[in-house]
Amino acid sequence: MTDQPTNSVAVGAKETAFPLVLGLDTFGDRTNTADGQPLSHAQTIRNVVAEGVLAEQVGVDFFGIGEHHTDYFPMPAGDVVLASIAARTQRIHLGSAVTVLSSDDPVRVFQRYSTLNALSNGRAEVILGRGSSIESFPLFGYDLADYEQLFEEKTALFAQLLEGGPVTWQGTTRPALRDQDVVPYLEDGWRLPTWIGVGGSPQSVIRAARLGFSLMLAIIGGRPARFAPFADLFQQALANFGRPPLPVGVHGPGHVAATDEQAREEFWPHWRELIRLVAVERGFAIPTEESFAFETGPQGALYVGSPETVALKIATNLRTLGATRFDLKYGAGGLPHETLMTNIELYGRQVIPRVRELMTSAS
Amino acid sequence: MSNATTPTIAVLGAGHVGPAIARLALDAGHTVAIATSGNPDDLALVTRLLIPGAEPLWPADAIARADIVVLAMPLHRFLRMDPNALSGKLVIDAMNYWPPTDGTLPPPFAAESVGTSEIVAERLHDAVVVKTLNHVGYHELETYARPSGSVDRRALGVAGDDPDAVDTVSALVDRIGYDAVPVGPLRAGRVLEPGGPVFGAVLRREDFERAVHSPAEQQMAFGLAEQHYGRSA
Numbered sequence: 222m223t224d225q226p227t228n229s230v231a232v233g234a235k236e237t238a239f240p241l242v243l244g245l246d247t248f249g250d251r252t253n254t255a256d257g258q259p260l261s262h263a264q265t266i267r268n269v270v271a272e273g274v275l276a277e278q279v280g281v282d283f284f285g286i287g288e289h290h291t292d293y294f295p296m297p298a299g300d301v302v303l304a305s306i307a308a309r310t311q312r313i314h315l316g317s318a319v320t321v322l323s324s325d326d327p328v329r330v331f332q333r334y335s336t337l338n339a340l341s342n343g344r345a346e347v348i349l350g351r352g353s354s355i356e357s358f359p360l361f362g363y364d365l366a367d368y369e370q371l372f373e374e375k376t377a378l379f380a381q382l383l384e385g386g387p388v389t390w391q392g393t394t395r396p397a398l399r400d401q402d403v404v405p406y407l408e409d410g411w412r413l414p415t416w417i418g419v420g421g422s423p424q425s426v427i428r429a430a431r432l433g434f435s436l437m438l439a440i441i442g443g444r445p446a447r448f449a450p451f452a453d454l455f456q457q458a459l460a461n462f463g464r465p466p467l468p469v470g471v472h473g474p475g476h477v478a479a480t481d482e483q484a485r486e487e488f489w490p491h492w493r494e495l496i497r498l499v500a501v502e503r504g505f506a507i508p509t510e511e512s513f514a515f516e517t518g519p520q521g522a523l524y525v526g527s528p529e530t531v532a533l534k535i536a537t538n539l540r541t542l543g544a545t546r547f548d549l550k551y552g553a554g555g556l557p558h559e560t561l562m563t564n565i566e567l568y569g570r571q572v573i574p575r576v577r578e579l580m581t582s583a584s
Numbered sequence: 585m586s587n588a589t590t591p592t593i594a595v596l597g598a599g600h601v602g603p604a605i606a607r608l609a610l611d612a613g614h615t616v617a618i619a620t621s622g623n624p625d626d627l628a629l630v631t632r633l634l635i636p637g638a639e640p641l642w643p644a645d646a647i648a649r650a651d652i653v654v655l656a657m658p659l660h661r662f663l664r665m666d667p668n669a670l671s672g673k674l675v676i677d678a679m680n681y682w683p684p685t686d687g688t689l690p691p692p693f694a695a696e697s698v699g700t701s702e703i704v705a706e707r708l709h710d711a712v713v714v715k716t717l718n719h720v721g722y723h724e725l726e727t728y729a730r731p732s733g734s735v736d737r738r739a740l741g742v743a744g745d746d747p748d749a750v751d752t753v754s755a756l757v758d759r760i761g762y763d764a765v766p767v768g769p770l771r772a773g774r775v776l777e778p779g780g781p782v783f784g785a786v787l788r789r790e791d792f793e794r795a796v797h798s799p800a801e802q803q804m805a806f807g808l809a810e811q812h813y814g815r816s817a
Binding site: 307353355364365366367370420421422423424427443444447448451453454457458461500505506507 | 598599629630631660686
């Protein structure tokens with residue numbers, strides 16, 4: 222990053238001094254009014270801008286928007302929304318979470334985020350991945366069976382574009398490039414920090430290391446601790462490829478309210494409904510009260526509770542996973558905008574300072 | 585090969601599913617080899633850090649040494665594999681037809697009248713195929729494994745046409761931490777597929793048995809399956 226948050230601290234032992242980054246992610250979840258009526262896509266998008274602006278005001282380091290193309294996540298052009306947030310903020314870093322690169326053109330993705338970087342004075346980031354989303358494949362005419370090759374070729378081209386200078390490239394997934402100038406150039410001394418979002422495939426971890434991208438572990442169910450070997454795998458693979466260490470981040474869903482009970486009560490019906498919607502195509506089990514109790518408990522993957530509960534869980538998992546970044550995926554299936562604003566406020570004003578305190582006292 | 589009580593296992597596939605199955609088998613005292621379509625040298629780091637104790641091998645070597653071969657690769661990759669490589673083997677089919685990963689596979693896949701393991705078994709005509717380990721999410725497989733007799737132990741369905749093979753695989757399922765519930769021949773194994781009543785669910789034995797044996801549940805399941813495949817078409 223170009224300008225690290227000044228209040229960041231280095232954490233962990235085996236991690237070289239990467240700054241602690243605490244962010245928020247949204248998929249542009251289509252929200253409801255307080256009496257349960259769904260808002261329009263357009264209003265949902267405008268609300269996301271307000272949420273991003275509030276995130277900066279309350280001290281959040283990063284605001285990410287995940288690409289989706291569905292009625293319940295009407296968010297296919299997150300970079301446009303991020304540009305709007307960039308114009309209203311000064312400090313917060315802004316990025317995709319994730320960009321579905323395999324059904325996009327790496328040249329266009331570079332151009333859009335390099336433009337965002339210009340508009341935001343170097344605050345843009347990109348997280349590349351799949352985000353367990355598939356809806357962009359039929360939309361743009363790609364075959365899911367080609368996923369591996371699409372992602373492999375396109376991440377490699379994206380890495381090449383980040384180097385700057387005229388690009389020469391040949392592959393099977395887009396037309397060849399010969400000494401092609403790709404603009405806008407990144408400003409002198411600026412980088413476009415790039416991460417790969419990984420859901421649990423070891424080969425994806427190795428690919429991130431090979432290309433020199435940071436690793437974002439998306440942990441949306443089960444025990445986060447089982448991902449600990451992935452951080453080791455990543456750092457050792459980086460070393461094998463002759464690269465310096467790079468930071469590891471964690472993306473996890475959750476909801477913060479004044480008390481544990483309130484957070485669970487607010488989140489549960491919407492979470493259940495959301496997972497029910499996506500269960501068939503993603504193979505998720507529909508949550509039960511028992512599975513929800515596990516996931517929101519100390520061993521589970523959901524960060525749902527009071528600021529203290531959520532902060533403790535974040536700090537514990539960052540240490541367990543050797544990670545220096547956590548992005549909370551807030552909102553779920555219609556949780557009203559006002560509730561999300563309270564969540565963001567509590568996350569920024571109470572969770573983040575508490576996590577910093579816990580991480581500092583632990584090191 | 586080893587004796588009958590702790591058969592040697594070959595896991596084919598090192599993505600999400602393969603390492604989870606391999607670790608459970610290692611914990612249960614089995615000798616485990618892991619293989620992908622590529623060079624085992626490329627798997628060495630992954631194996632050392634994520635599946636300590638397993639041996640990365642070329643597929644042919646892993647298969648040759650194994651008493652039980654577990655197919656843990658995406659189904660569309662299996663279709664590129666030479667079926668003769670598995671001749672004479674006891675094979676666990678842990679795969680699913682999963683359009684988000686596999687894309688749209690040609691018929692007879694997605695036909696309502698035939699299960700994917702029946703298609704797999706037909707391709708592997710010289711092997712004995714047993715379907716199991718496919719209906720629990722890879723991220724939950726290790727979370728829910730429990731020693732025999734635990735009150736909160738969960739169940740895995742086992743389907744196969746060869747009763748001895750079903751027994752052998754059921755014993756393996758039991759050792760790695762689950763109650764094995766035979767559901768009948770491979771044809772009946774459709775009840776374990778995506779959209780079925782136990783897919784994605786980690787149920788206790790009595791709930792599992794109730795789910796797979798209730799006609800209403802089955803009807804709902806096949807309705808869901810239709811919806812699942814309908815979307816992908």
